[in-house]
Amino acid sequence: MFAIMFVMQCSSEVRSMNDVELHNAVVGSQKEADRLAARQAELVAEWTTRRIWSSDGSKSPAARLARETGLSNDDASHLVHRAKRLSSMPPVPARYVLSGICPG
Numbered sequence: 001m002f003a004i005m006f007v008m009q010c011s012s013e014v015r016s017m018n019d020v021e022l023h024n025a026v027v028g029s030q031k032e033a034d035r036l037a038a039r040q041a042e043l044v045a046e047w048t049t050r051r052i053w054s055s056d057g058s059k060s061p062a063a064r065l066a067r068e069t070g071l072s073n074d075d076a077s078h079l080v081h082r083a084k085r086l087s088s089m090p091p092v093p094a095r096y097v098l099s100g101i102c103p104g
Helices: 002-008 011-015 019-049 052-056 061-069 073-087 094-099
Strands: none
Touching: 019 052, 019 061, 019 073, 052 061, 061 073
């Protein structure tokens, strides 16, 4: 996977990339970040729906997420809110995901 390969590259390897390789790595890393964010939203939505977050007595999903991940309360709230919004949207047809129009 690109993300693992990208993270494993050390600074000297990044500096040794030519311009095209570096450009492709920058664009590719954003595509991977988008895919990861979409997956995270899917997971957070299900975690919220099942109320797994409340199993330790937490008062809200954002509070538990912030506490266990080190995110700020605002950032955790944003993730939970985005997950809820995205889970309420109609599914994207597979042809768009597979064509590269939408991150899959």
